[in-house]
Amino acid sequence: MCLASRTAASPARPPPPHGARRRPRAVSHGESARHRRATQRQRVTATISGMTVFPPPSSRTASHGGVSTRHPDGPGPALVAVAHGSREPAALTTVRALLDRVRELRPGVPVHLGHIELNEPLLADTLAALPPGPAILVPLLLSRGHHITHDIPYEAAAAPHLDARVAAPLGPHPLLAEVLHDRLIEAGWAAGAPSATRHSSTVPTVPIAPGIDAPLRRAPRPHDRAVVLAAAGSRDPNAAVDARRTAALLARRLGVPVVTAYASAAEPTVPQALRMLALGGWRQTAVASYFTAPGRFAMQCAAASAGPAAAPLGAHPALARLLWHRYDEALTLPPSQRARPRPRPRRLTPA
Numbered sequence: 001m002c003l004a005s006r007t008a009a010s011p012a013r014p015p016p017p018h019g020a021r022r023r024p025r026a027v028s029h030g031e032s033a034r035h036r037r038a039t040q041r042q043r044v045t046a047t048i049s050g051m052t053v054f055p056p057p058s059s060r061t062a063s064h065g066g067v068s069t070r071h072p073d074g075p076g077p078a079l080v081a082v083a084h085g086s087r088e089p090a091a092l093t094t095v096r097a098l099l100d101r102v103r104e105l106r107p108g109v110p111v112h113l114g115h116i117e118l119n120e121p122l123l124a125d126t127l128a129a130l131p132p133g134p135a136i137l138v139p140l141l142l143s144r145g146h147h148i149t150h151d152i153p154y155e156a157a158a159a160p161h162l163d164a165r166v167a168a169p170l171g172p173h174p175l176l177a178e179v180l181h182d183r184l185i186e187a188g189w190a191a192g193a194p195s196a197t198r199h200s201s202t203v204p205t206v207p208i209a210p211g212i213d214a215p216l217r218r219a220p221r222p223h224d225r226a227v228v229l230a231a232a233g234s235r236d237p238n239a240a241v242d243a244r245r246t247a248a249l250l251a252r253r254l255g256v257p258v259v260t261a262y263a264s265a266a267e268p269t270v271p272q273a274l275r276m277l278a279l280g281g282w283r284q285t286a287v288a289s290y291f292t293a294p295g296r297f298a299m300q301c302a303a304a305s306a307g308p309a310a311a312p313l314g315a316h317p318a319l320a321r322l323l324w325h326r327y328d329e330a331l332t333l334p335p336s337q338r339a340r341p342r343p344r345p346r347r348l349t350p351a
Contacts, residue, residue, distance in 0.1 A: 077134035078110040079327050080126060082152055084141065085118030086295035092119055094293040094314050095140065101320035116151055123152070127159040134163040136330045138323050140292045142171040143242035145234040167330035170292075172245035175318045175325075177253045180246075180288045182318075183310035184227070184254075189286050225284040226257045228273045230301035232291065233262030240266060243290065250288065258288070263297035270304045286310070292319075 081102070083095045095113065103111050114126030127135070137156055141147055148169055156164035170176065185191055229250060231243045243260045251258040261273035268276070270287060277285050287305040291298040291312040302309035313319050 076106075076109045077136050077331070078112060078130060079323070080112045080114055080123075080130075080135055080137045081323065082123055082137050082139045082141070083113065083115050083119070083292070084147070085115035086293065087118055088293075088295045088299075091293040091295050094312070097315035098140075098292075098319060098323075101315055101317060102323050105320060105324055114155075116147055123155045124158065127155060127162060127164070130159070130162060132161040134165075136165050136167060136327050138167045138326050138330070139169050140323075141169045142176070142231065142246070142290055142292065143169055143234065144238040145169075145236040149236075165330045165333050167326040169242070170319070170322055170326065171290075172242050172249060173322055173325070174249055175322045176246055176290075176313070177249035178318045179313045179316045180229070180250050180290070180310070181253050182316065183313065184286055184288055184308065187286065187308040187310040189308050189310075224256075224282060225286070226259065226277050226282045227251075227254060227286050227288050228270055228277070228305075229258050229260050229288050229290050230270045230298075231260060231262050232297050233265040235265050246290065257282075261301075263301055270301045274304060274306070289313070 079102070081095070081099055083091075086092070099111055099113060103109075112126050112130070114121055114123030116123060121129075123137075135156075137152060139148060139152055148166075152166050156162070156166055227250065229243065229247045231239075233239070240260070240262075243262075247258040247260045259268075259273045259277065261268050261270040263270065274285055274287075284307060285305070286308040287301055287310065289298050289302060289310045289312045291301075293312055293314065295312075298312050
C-alpha cells in the first residue's frame, strides 16, 4: 500500500483528555537546524545587564590565533582605548597606528582614544564627548595595577551618561608572546639557535636579586641564551604575577629562560637581571620590551642591554586582535563588575 493511501486509511487520533500533557512532536535534525538558524536571525540584539549589544552572524566570524575578529553588521558599543600617555612623541604616533589596525578589523564599531595622563585627549574628555549609550573601555596596559583598579573605573563612573564597562588589561595572553617573539626577531634574535632549555623538564632557579629567583633549566653553556622581559613595574603585586605569566608564555615559545625585570617600583631592575645572568654564565642575552609604545621606560631598558633590545609591542596585528578579544570579554561582564564610583584617585606620577 502506498504511503498516501495508508495515511488516508488511518483513523483520526482522538484528542487528549482535558488537562493531559500533549506529547511533543518528533523534530527531525534538519527541521531543528532550521529552527536554530531562524532563532539566531531573530536575535538581532541582545541585552546584557541593561546594555544592548549587537552579535554578528556566525558566517561572518573569522578566527585568528584563537581570537575572534567578528565584523558586526551594525554599530556596536563604542570601544575606547585607554592609553597611559607619554612625553615621547613617538608614543602617540604608535598608539594611533595601532588603533588604525583595530578599526580595520571591525569597521562598524566606533573606536576612540583617551589617555590617563600626559597626552590629549584625556580619558575624561573622550568619555564626555561620547553620546549616551554603552561603551567598552579597553586599557592599553599589560598588567593589573592602580590604573586598572582605580583610575580607569573612576573616570568611567564619572560619565553617568554612559553604560561603561572596563575590560581586563591586555596581559597576560599568548598573543603578547607572539608579538614579543616577532619584535625580538626584528632586533636580531636568531630564531631556532641552541638553547639550554630545550627538551628539559626540570626548572631550577638562579638568584637575580635578594629574595628573587629566576627560572633556569640547568647550568648554562657558553652558547646558551636568555631573555629579560622588561616591564614597567608596579607596587601592586598582581602586576608582577601577570608579568611572570607572560614571561612563562614567552619562554615556552622561545625555548629559552625568560626573566622578568622592571623599570620602576619593583625588583629586579633590568640592569640587575642582566648582570646576574652574566655572572651565572649566560653570555647571550636580549631584552624584550614589554611596553605598548615607546617612552622613557622603554628607552632606559633598551639602553641597558649589551645584546639585542627589541622595540615595544607597537602596532602589531596580533595586538589589534587582542584588543577586540578584551572588548568581547567585557560584553559579558556581570553587573557586579561594571564600573562604579570609587574614591578620588591619588595624584598620578608621570611615567
